[in-house]
Amino acid sequence: MLHNGTKVVNNVHLSSAGKKLVLSIRKQKYLCPECKKTATAKFKDTNYHDHFSNAVKAKLVRDLSLSRPMCEIAADSFTSSNTIIRSLESVENNFKVNRNWLPSHLSLDDFKSGKRFSSSGMSMCLINAVNHRIIDIIPERNNKFLRNYFIQYSYKARLSVMTITVDLYAPYRSLIKELFPNAFIIADKFHVVTQAYTAMNKIRIRVMKEYGTGTHEYRALKRFWKLLLKNQDDVDYHRYYPRINFKYAELSDSEVLDRLFDMSSELKTSYEYYQLLLQMYRKNSRQLLNLLTDTSSWNLPPEMRQALKTIKKHRTEIENSFVLPRLTNGPIEGVNNHIKVIKRIAYGYNNFKHFRLRILLSLKNNVIFFST
Known part of the structure; x- marks a missing residue:
């Protein structure tokens, strides 16, 4: 190879003291005397035909794992939004789904993603219910899309799933039974308790309205609403305080x-039913579940009867939760809250692929190493 002059290239490196750092590098050019082709010397920290060092690109991906908008990351690193997007897309291969494996215990839950990605505005998160690692983010939650998605997994992988923890959304049931023959459905305890929790609030508000605003009963029920929803084991029986709504009585x-x-006698009956439900989950007791579903033992108001109907409908799934009480949708609800933050700081996303990658990066689903 013969020397064939030089070429000056500008490479962007990590900023220094808050200022953009650009290295002007004079590269040696070479000429092949036989084929007359030319080549340019390579720079160790920068890929061919690239003006950003590998250290800059690694830092961009690390910044994308934080709850920061892309425009802010671009401004801090003296790059453009398009460069940030290319850095995000560069890690896509790290988040490819293994279609030949599924964990023994799955957890599913939906979150609001918007009408841009889903006809219903809801997408779905799929995680390992034991170690809480995300498996994938699914753009749609309707049965047709979910069937086409899960059918891509091998039959052996779907057979390996033993339990699936879900909320009370009815369409999931038929799909799970069809695609996961060995899986037991676990009704998430939070969503079951929420039925009774919401009913208690509705009954309290109805009783307040019956008494009318400005009455002593209205003010007392409004002030002590949290006490009515408190777990009975946490209610204080020994310490006394002056209560403003009861003429400062201790x-x-x-x-x-x-x-x-x-x-209100209705309020008392509903409270007893609500507390029995909490006690049932605390003790994982089938005996208490039988008592809760025995309609002859309860004269419940209409609001709480809806909660009773839900418990009876999902009785088998509630019993399944007693066998593995640690499997809940609590971790996935935390993931959904984090997804809301990601979406909010970006003022929404137009591209689901970018949205999915940002979620997986932010939640540290995969371990990615960068050489800097």
Whole structure:
């Protein structure tokens, strides 16, 4: 190879003291005396035909794993938004789904992604229910899309799934039974308890309205709404405080509850039913579940009867949760909250692929090493 002059190239490196750092490098050019082709010397830290060092690109990907908007990352690194997007797409291969494997315990939950990606505006998160690692983010939650998605997994992988923890959304049930023959469905305890929790609030508000604004009962029920929803084991029976709604009488929490129940027998019955539901999950008791579903033992108001109907409908799935009480949708709800933050700081996404990659990067689903 013969020397054939030089070529000056500009390479962007990590900023220094908050200022852009550009290295002007004079590269040696070479000429092949036989084929007359030319070549240019390579620079160790920069790929061929690239003006950004590998250290800059590695830092961009690390910044994308933080809850920061792309425009802010671009401004701090003295690059453009398009460069940030290319850096995001460069890690796509790290998040390829293994279609020949699924964990023994799955957890599914939906989150609001917007009408741009889904006809219903809801997408789905799929995680390992044991170690809480994300398996994938699915753009649609309707049965047709989910069937086409899960059918891509091998039959052996789907057979290996033993439990699937889901909320109370009915369409999931038929799909799970069809695609995961060995899987038991676990109804997430949070969503079951929420049915009774919401009913308690509705009953309290209805009783308040029956008494009318400005009455003593209205103010007391409004002030102590949290106490009505509190776990009975956490109610204080021993410490007394002056209560403004009861003429500053020194009352414990349990005595306040007794006075609230004197205002409405429906409220008292609903409270007992709600507390029994909490106790059932605390003890994983089938006996208490039988008592909850025994309609002859309860004279419930309409709001709480809806919760009873839900419990009876998902009775088998609730019993399954007693066998493996640690499997809940709590971790996936935390993931969904983080997804909302990612979406909010970006003011939404137009491209689902970018949205998915940003979620997986941010939640450290895969371990990615960068050589800098």
